[in-house]
Amino acid sequence: METRSLEGQVILITGATSGIGAACARALAAAGARVACGGRRQERLAKLADEIGRDRVLPVRMDVRSPVDSRRFVDAAGAEFGRVDGLIASAGIGAYGSILDHSDDDLATMIDTNVSGTIWPVRAVLPRLLESGEGGDVVIIASVAGLRGGGHEAVYAATKFAQIGLAGALDRELAPRGIRVTSICPAATRTEFAMGYGRTPGMPELGDWLDPDDVAGAVVTVLGQPRRMRTQLWSMWSMSEVG
Ligand SMILES: NC(=O)c1ccc[n+]([C@@H]2O[C@H](COP(=O)([O-])OP(=O)(O)OC[C@H]3O[C@@H](n4cnc5c(N)ncnc54)[C@H](OP(=O)(O)O)[C@@H]3O)[C@@H](O)[C@H]2O)c1
Numbered sequence: 001m002e003t004r005s006l007e008g009q010v011i012l013i014t015g016a017t018s019g020i021g022a023a024c025a026r027a028l029a030a031a032g033a034r035v036a037c038g039g040r041r042q043e044r045l046a047k048l049a050d051e052i053g054r055d056r057v058l059p060v061r062m063d064v065r066s067p068v069d070s071r072r073f074v075d076a077a078g079a080e081f082g083r084v085d086g087l088i089a090s091a092g093i094g095a096y097g098s099i100l101d102h103s104d105d106d107l108a109t110m111i112d113t114n115v116s117g118t119i120w121p122v123r124a125v126l127p128r129l130l131e132s133g134e135g136g137d138v139v140i141i142a143s144v145a146g147l148r149g150g151g152h153e154a155v156y157a158a159t160k161f162a163q164i165g166l167a168g169a170l171d172r173e174l175a176p177r178g179i180r181v182t183s184i185c186p187a188a189t190r191t192e193f194a195m196g197y198g199r200t201p202g203m204p205e206l207g208d209w210l211d212p213d214d215v216a217g218a219v220v221t222v223l224g225q226p227r228r229m230r231t232q233l234w235s236m237w238s239m240s241e242v243g
């Protein structure tokens with residue numbers, strides 16, 4: 001397949017302090033993009049920027065649950081790099097267990113982070129993408145849990161269904177204006193996700209799961225498609241999971 005160069009593109013990434021978001025930052029920078037990296041843990045952002053190179057990374061401390069932070073994130077990237085070409089929405093949290101096991105607060109935080117925390121950054125970036133006239137990309141890191149919820153992840157699955165619904169609706173609305181909206185749906189991936197909330201460091205399955213770099217590779221492929229085509233939904237599994 002013909003690929004589009006990402007050299008000089010400016011891509012925002014939420015959830016860039018660890019796991020899939022951090023892997024996306026490394027992979028996109030290696031492909032020539034400049035990346036604005038968002039997250040709450042400032043020391044992680046600084047470390048990532050030092051590792052990749054301060055000329056290619058803008059670290060922005062932000063909380064995806066805040067529409068104000070989301071707009072500030074987009075504005076900061078535009079001011080620093082002079083353009084904005086896309087957003088990878090990777091911030092998210094999860095916890096395993098019955099819907100009856102979690103506290104009201106924990107469920108509310110998960111819903112706020114995964115649903116509102118996707119909507120606010122997407123809503124903040126779209127005016128920039130639309131006004132550029134060059135098209136743009138929004139990639140939402142959803143989950144296979146958003147295609148068919150497994151047991152003991154009902155509310156998490158509901159948030160991931162919401163992300164895929166958002167992406168599908170926006171894709172249909174915005175494709176005629178050159179904006180591609182993609183859901184990437186990984187199965188289990190070895191990151192800090194749900195550690196202490198149903199997963200434990202060192203659990204034997206981790207070694208067989210997807211690597212965050214596998215998911216980042218899919219993101220680079222999606223962005224690198226020629227602008228005459230788009231991927232709506234990409235589900236990906238390790239060979240160790242039946243699905
Ligand atoms: N790992 C898996 O098995 C798996 C499978 C399918 C889908 N996913 C999805 O992949 C995405 C990334 O997860 P991951 O596996 O990379 O987990 P991770 O390593 O725990 O990364 C989660 C990221 O989300 C950020 N985040 C959480 N709450 C936030 C908030 N309020 N504001 C800003 N950032 C926030 C965290 O940054 P701070 O804490 O620094 O803010 C962190 O960078 C999630 O949406 C998850 O649902 C994961």
